[in-house]
Amino acid sequence: MTESTSTRRDFLHVLFKTVPSLSLVGPALLDLWPEEAAQREVAAPFELVLDSGGYVIDPDCDVDHTSLPTLRELLERRYDFAGASRARQDEIFSEHFELDPEDEEETTSTLAWARGRLDEWVEAEELSPYELAQLGEQSQGIEIYEALLGEGHEDLGLHLVEGDHPGSHFTGVRFVGDLERLNRELARRGLNLVVLRE
Numbered sequence: 001m002t003e004s005t006s007t008r009r010d011f012l013h014v015l016f017k018t019v020p021s022l023s024l025v026g027p028a029l030l031d032l033w034p035e036e037a038a039q040r041e042v043a044a045p046f047e048l049v050l051d052s053g054g055y056v057i058d059p060d061c062d063v064d065h066t067s068l069p070t071l072r073e074l075l076e077r078r079y080d081f082a083g084a085s086r087a088r089q090d091e092i093f094s095e096h097f098e099l100d101p102e103d104e105e106e107t108t109s110t111l112a113w114a115r116g117r118l119d120e121w122v123e124a125e126e127l128s129p130y131e132l133a134q135l136g137e138q139s140q141g142i143e144i145y146e147a148l149l150g151e152g153h154e155d156l157g158l159h160l161v162e163g164d165h166p167g168s169h170f171t172g173v174r175f176v177g178d179l180e181r182l183n184r185e186l187a188r189r190g191l192n193l194v195v196l197r198e
Contacts, residue, residue, distance in 0.1 A: 011046060011140055015147070018043035018192045037190040048140050049198045050179070055172040056141030056158070056195060067135045072118040074126070130162060133171035141173035144186075144193065156185050 019040040049059050075081035079092045093099070093114045099107045124132060134142055145158050157177025161170065175182065179195060186193050 011143060014043055014046045015143075015191050015193055017041065020045040020187070020192045020194075032184055032187040034188070034190045040192075043192060046140070046193045047196060048144075048193065049196045050175055051198050054174050054176060055138065055161075056144065056175055057137040057172075058140040059137070059198070061137040061139065068121045068124065068127070070119050071114065071122050074122050074131075075118075077131075129169035129171045138172040142171070144191070145173045147191070148189070156182050158182075 017040055019037060019042055047059075048056050051057050069077065072081065075092055075096060078096070081089060081092055084092060090111055093111050094101065094107065097110055097114065099110055101107065127135075130142075133139065141158075142160070145153055145160055148156070148158070157175050159174050159176065161172050161174050175195070179197065183194050186195070
């Protein structure tokens with residue numbers, strides 16, 4: 001099983017740059033594995049599970065405040081902040097904090113305050129449900145879904161669910177279908193990953 005300290009980069013490396021150690025045991029998986037991927041380094045497959053609702057999750061995910069982005073990282077992700085001029089950065093702050101351009105005093109004080117907290121972690125409430133899901137146990141399911149965009153992920157039974165969920169806002173990837181087929185198709189696409197039942 002994966003370590004809870006696994007980063008997005010670790011996950012993507014295992015997913016796309018390795019061949020599963022299981023492929024060395026018998027011909028079943030090796031026959032499915034794409035020929036061009038057979039020379040990759042060998043690694044244990046990344047294991048995800050289906051929770052009781054059928055959502056693809058990382059059971060070892062451990063979220064704490066250090067998982068939250070800094071304001072700078074959030075603005076970079078949303079607006080391409082780093083390469084912007086100072087005037088454009090001020091526009092980004094104004095848009096992000098929904099500042100009233102008519103209220104110069106509030107705008108000036110908010111811009112100074114925002115610049116002073118660029119390297120502080122944002123509060124969870126500042127993130128959209130989708131952004132929050134990318135930090136939690138749903139994140140790897142979303143990564144798989146996005147990796148397969150344009151490759152017929154719908155025919156694998158993976159569906160992105162966004163919107164209100166009973167009691168909260170929710171984003172996740174739900175699986176409806178044959179789990180053995182899903183795992184075969186993930187292998188056929190060269191992803192070093194298995195999805196298990198919880």
